[in-house]
Amino acid sequence: MSGYGCEDMSGGQEEIWVLFQGSTRPEFQYFPDNVQGPGCVVDPSEVTLPGCSCTSHSCSPESCSCLQTHGQSYDAVGKLLTVHRANSAHCSPVFECNALCSCSDSCSNRVVQRGLRLRLEVFSTQDRGWGVRTLEGIPQGTFVCEYAGEVIGYLEARRRQLAQTSKDNNYIIAVREHAGTGSITETFVDPAKVGNVGRFLNHSCSPNLFMIPVRTHSLVPQLALFAAQDIGANEELTFDYSGGCSDQSPMQKDDVFKDKWTDGYQRKVCHCGATNCMKLLPLDFSILS
Numbered sequence: 001m002s003g004y005g006c007e008d009m010s011g012g013q014e015e016i017w018v019l020f021q022g023s024t025r026p027e028f029q030y031f032p033d034n035v036q037g038p039g040c041v042v043d044p045s046e047v048t049l050p051g052c053s054c055t056s057h058s059c060s061p062e063s064c065s066c067l068q069t070h071g072q073s074y075d076a077v078g079k080l081l082t083v084h085r086a087n088s089a090h091c092s093p094v095f096e097c098n099a100l101c102s103c104s105d106s107c108s109n110r111v112v113q114r115g116l117r118l119r120l121e122v123f124s125t126q127d128r129g130w131g132v133r134t135l136e137g138i139p140q141g142t143f144v145c146e147y148a149g150e151v152i153g154y155l156e157a158r159r160r161q162l163a164q165t166s167k168d169n170n171y172i173i174a175v176r177e178h179a180g181t182g183s184i185t186e187t188f189v190d191p192a193k194v195g196n197v198g199r200f201l202n203h204s205c206s207p208n209l210f211m212i213p214v215r216t217h218s219l220v221p222q223l224a225l226f227a228a229q230d231i232g233a234n235e236e237l238t239f240d241y242s243g244g245c246s247d248q249s250p251m252q253k254d255d256v257f258k259d260k261w262t263d264g265y266q267r268k269v270c271h272c273g274a275t276n277c278m279k280l281l282p283l284d285f286s287i288l289s
């Protein structure tokens with residue numbers, strides 16, 4: 001089906017239509033999941049995590065090896081339990097039940113892997129290019145959508161970023177996870193050519209979504225966006241490109257990496273309009289876990 005304001009941008013690939021309001025469709029290939037790009041050594045579609053042997057309808061922390069190893073992240077209806085901590089320096093890593101688990105598809109530890117469930121619309125904003133709004137109310141803690149695209153290596157991300165001109169949109173998100181042991185895991189996702197609805201989300205210094213790396217079947221995290229607050233129908237959805245967990249202490253900030261990353265790259269002006277607006281778009285996204 002086609003026509004103004006009446007098109008499924010995903011072409012039937014999502015569980016639900018991604019509405020598109022505009023006359024010219026932006027050029028990119030819609031794909032709901034991460035795909036392996038240059039420099040990414042693990043295929044994100046490969047199952048690399050072990051599964052539990054629960055035979056119950058839904059896993060419970062008393063008996064489930066997944067929940068015992070990684071902790072419980074969701075409540076019975078699939079809302080994130082730790083929303084209040086999402087804006088603090090530490091985000092708990094989320095591991096869902098996976099393709100090797102013997103629990104049912106409706107296990108409460110399966111949320112992000114079920115994909116998009118909300119009616120979202122890509123629309124043209126007045127001064128910030130494309131944006132995404134929700135056509136229905138979203139309760140706090142609800143999974144909204146993924147930021148999916150090509151998963152690439154550091155050198156490829158750097159190469160692509162340096163090749164951008166000031167007119168290009170920068171879509172690359174770099175997520176850095178700091179483990180307690182001092183090790184750092186970096187994930188770079190670029191939805192410029194292949195991506196999902198997440199690529200149209202605008203940055204805000206006062207966002208209503210936050211991003212958490214969620215592992216479902218693979219060790220390669222999915223960059224999942226959750227509602228930071230109750231969101232009303234028709235509100236624009238935004239997240240902080242510099243990370244919901246950016247309130248970290250200076251000691252933990254990886255300044256060396258950041259300098260390398262931002263060197264030679266021009267920052268863009270932020271038009272989010274929030275009272276705490278930093279006036280420049282952030283470049284860097286870090287998560288401590």
Ligand SMILES: [Zn+2]
Nearest residue numbers: 059097103107
């Ligand atoms: Zn399960």
Ligand SMILES: [Zn+2]
Nearest residue numbers: 052054059064
């Ligand atoms: Zn289980």
Ligand SMILES: [Zn+2]
Nearest residue numbers: 052066097101
């Ligand atoms: Zn499991």
